Amino acid sequence: MLHFRDISLTKRILTTNFLMVFIPALLLFLAGAVLLGTLRLAGTARQNDLAALFPTQGPALSLQYALNELRYTADQKGVHRQDFAAPIAILENAGATVVIANKEETIYATPGTNAAAMAEQALPPADLERRGPMWQRGMHQHGGMHHGMMQGGQDTPPMPERERPQDDAAEQLLWTQHGLYFSYTSPTTGTTVRAAGDLPFLAQARLKQGPQKHLLEGLLLLTVGSAILLIVLLGVYLSRLLSRQILEPLAELRAAAARIRAGDLETPLPPMGKDEMGEACRDFDTMRAELQASRDQKAQYDARRKELIAGISHDLATPLTLLKGYADGLLTGLAATAEKRQQYVQRIYGAACTLERLVNNLRSFSRLEMGRMPLHPEPVDLSAYFADYTAETAPMLQERGLLITLQDTAENSRVNIDRDAFARVVDNILGNAIKYKKDAQVAMELSLRNAADRLQLTFADHGPGVPEAALPHLFELFYRTDAARTDTRQGSGLGLAICHEIITGLGGTIAASTTPGGGLTLTINLPLADASAAQKEGTL
Numbered sequence: 001m002l003h004f005r006d007i008s009l010t011k012r013i014l015t016t017n018f019l020m021v022f023i024p025a026l027l028l029f030l031a032g033a034v035l036l037g038t039l040r041l042a043g044t045a046r047q048n049d050l051a052a053l054f055p056t057q058g059p060a061l062s063l064q065y066a067l068n069e070l071r072y073t074a075d076q077k078g079v080h081r082q083d084f085a086a087p088i089a090i091l092e093n094a095g096a097t098v099v100i101a102n103k104e105e106t107i108y109a110t111p112g113t114n115a116a117a118m119a120e121q122a123l124p125p126a127d128l129e130r131r132g133p134m135w136q137r138g139m140h141q142h143g144g145m146h147h148g149m150m151q152g153g154q155d156t157p158p159m160p161e162r163e164r165p166q167d168d169a170a171e172q173l174l175w176t177q178h179g180l181y182f183s184y185t186s187p188t189t190g191t192t193v194r195a196a197g198d199l200p201f202l203a204q205a206r207l208k209q210g211p212q213k214h215l216l217e218g219l220l221l222l223t224v225g226s227a228i229l230l231i232v233l234l235g236v237y238l239s240r241l242l243s244r245q246i247l248e249p250l251a252e253l254r255a256a257a258a259r260i261r262a263g264d265l266e267t268p269l270p271p272m273g274k275d276e277m278g279e280a281c282r283d284f285d286t287m288r289a290e291l292q293a294s295r296d297q298k299a300q301y302d303a304r305r306k307e308l309i310a311g312i313s314h315d316l317a318t319p320l321t322l323l324k325g326y327a328d329g330l331l332t333g334l335a336a337t338a339e340k341r342q343q344y345v346q347r348i349y350g351a352a353c354t355l356e357r358l359v360n361n362l363r364s365f366s367r368l369e370m371g372r373m374p375l376h377p378e379p380v381d382l383s384a385y386f387a388d389y390t391a392e393t394a395p396m397l398q399e400r401g402l403l404i405t406l407q408d409t410a411e412n413s414r415v416n417i418d419r420d421a422f423a424r425v426v427d428n429i430l431g432n433a434i435k436y437k438k439d440a441q442v443a444m445e446l447s448l449r450n451a452a453d454r455l456q457l458t459f460a461d462h463g464p465g466v467p468e469a470a471l472p473h474l475f476e477l478f479y480r481t482d483a484a485r486t487d488t489r490q491g492s493g494l495g496l497a498i499c500h501e502i503i504t505g506l507g508g509t510i511a512a513s514t515t516p517g518g519g520l521t522l523t524i525n526l527p528l529a530d531a532s533a534a535q536k537e538g539t540l
Helices: 009-041 044-053 059-074 081-094 115-120 125-131 204-209 212-261 276-332 338-370 382-399 419-435 468-473 495-505
Strands: 096-101 106-109 136-139 170-176 179-185 192-197 378-381 402-408 414-417 442-451 454-461 509-514 520-527
Touching (some): 009 212, 059 081, 059 096, 081 106, 212 276, 378 382, 378 419, 414 419, 414 520, 419 442, 419 495
Antiparallel strands (some): 096 192, 170 179, 509 520
16 A cells, blocks of 8 residues: 655655645635625625625626716717617616607617606705705716715715816716616706616615625635635645654654664664655665674674684694604604604604694685685586596595595586685595594595586585584684584684685585485585686686
């Protein structure tokens, strides 16, 4: 299942920024759509009520502009019926009747209207006084109608005006909750314009007592306030969410770095997501694990190095003591007979060989440490190699207590080896069999066979073998099964480690197992020369 923290950090930042802009815009759009839909679907009567709440907007303002347009057009000379069409349409659509006439004719009359009677009609002053303070009557100068309609003590903005001749014009306008009456006679052209209809404006008491305006304003404020609050809360939530996804892994990294600085390499980082921060944390934890493995390896290496030094010191002390003792016996004449002197010389030679072996192992160890053991592989037929080897060395090995037999079933035994290095591997394996034998003689079976594209070489002795738990460690540097080092004939623990490095450098593998019936079996697998590219030169 894909979690938010698994999304790329770049995509998360882009998505968060988009949501912080898109969602507030969507909320405002929905709020506006709801209000607009409410106004459109509420019906004409409801729209009139709403418009009444804001008399300077909507139908009221349109009617005022229409009346002003009629008055302006009436002042123009040479006008025709079509010049009055636009304001007439506005008034008639609102439900008013319109009559326009001059001294000669009736220019226009709303169908069904008694034009003559309406053209001569005028509201008496008594009726005007009865209609209340909303009645406006007066002389308008400087080319425009300038009037104020008192609505609960507040003046509405004056209607726009157009330039006209500076003549006085008789004008009557009554617009209350009972309806609209408008009369205007142009002093310039003599054209009379009258409009009347059941178009209630707004009662003063209704302005003071009606709750609709305050309700609508409160609804608008609530909508805007809610949108702002949602925008703020959404921005805070998305910011906290994104910062938590970034800051929490950083805090874990800082804590892990502090633990590493204190020497704790064992505590892993908790599981992280699959984004960039998660990858960085996993890389950091991989580095921690590698540091831990390196530290553990170094600790093990140091411990075995100390063991090697202690063992080499012990092994060097024994042949040096022998050399000193036998040489002193020759110098002081303790070996009085020729036979005795010959025996001392042989023991001195054996101690010198032991010293040489120890020095060679130390040199090999130094080369392994620095990676400077060169290999020069060349194609060699191991069937012919071991046939010659066993024929030449079998008698000598038998004298040392090793009975070796060769079983060769390989059809292809041509491999790439360094002859000197490979001879050292064979000598180490056979020497260990002789060194660790418990009886006077020990048998070893050497076999060759093909396994896929490799040649498998097996050395199986029937000696005392090694404990099962020690098998995985035989090829480690400095490892010895004799931890007490009571037998000085046992080597420094480098022999099989050097064999492992040589075989690995030749592209092969070496493994240890228990010989059926008792003993140790070492199995070497080398790539065939015909099945892989010949290794011209390698370096351990």
